[in-house]
Amino acid sequence: MPVRSQLIKLISCAVALAGFAQAPALAHPHVFVAVKSDIIFAPDGRVTAVRHAWTFDDMYSAFAVQGMGKGGKPSVEELNALAKINVEQLEETGFFTFIRAGGRRVEFAAATDYRITMDEKKLITLHFTAPLKEPASAGRAFVMQVYDPTYFVAFEMEKRDPVRLNAAPNGCSLNLMQPPPLPEADARKLNDSMGTNVSPGADFGLKLAARVVVACP
Secondary structure, eight states, rough: OOOHHHHHHHOOSSSHHHHHHHHHOOOOOOOEEEEEEEEEEEESEEEEEEEEEEEOHOOOOHHHHHSSSSTTTTOOOHHHHHHHHHHHHHHGGGGGGEEEEEEOOOOOOOOOOEEEEEEETTOEEEEEEEEEEEOOSSSOOOEEEOOOOTEEEEEEEEESSSSEEESSSSTOEEEEEEEOOHHHHHHHHHHHHSSSSSSSSSSSHHTOEEEEEEEEO
């Protein structure tokens, strides 16, 4: 699949909005995203949604908004339109968010409360809420990971306060577990894929993904 199509399919339609003929030359992974998440609880103690804030790297941020606004500053309307296209595409991937509650996979409904902001460094952040189709209990191990299985997009949790529990019952605990170092053979595959458009493997995103573990009494 061409890089332009992969960008549209995997992370957004920014290419189409900017009217680009092709994406710039990229190595693998192609997009870097810093993740902050809120796990949202209902009054009955069950998880009902995940609210994400994804900050994109400087190269992708510039690429996504090129051609928008005046003086390189997109309007709120343009950013909102870009956010809408992003979340609609992300729904096809389950928002790159993988949750298991009580050993069962959790599914998401359509995103809400979506918007894109730009900071003083011109980095864009996609904010959105991903509601669960059905509320999930955190009474047993509730595990969340954010990753692209092919590692086309590299997701990393923010270093400061990456995950928060919103309205969680008293006694809930949160642990962020970083992935172990890659075995030598996998590290070699990843190194060999650098500078190419070939994924190091269909499960590399999982191997490099942090685990958010929530447990409530």
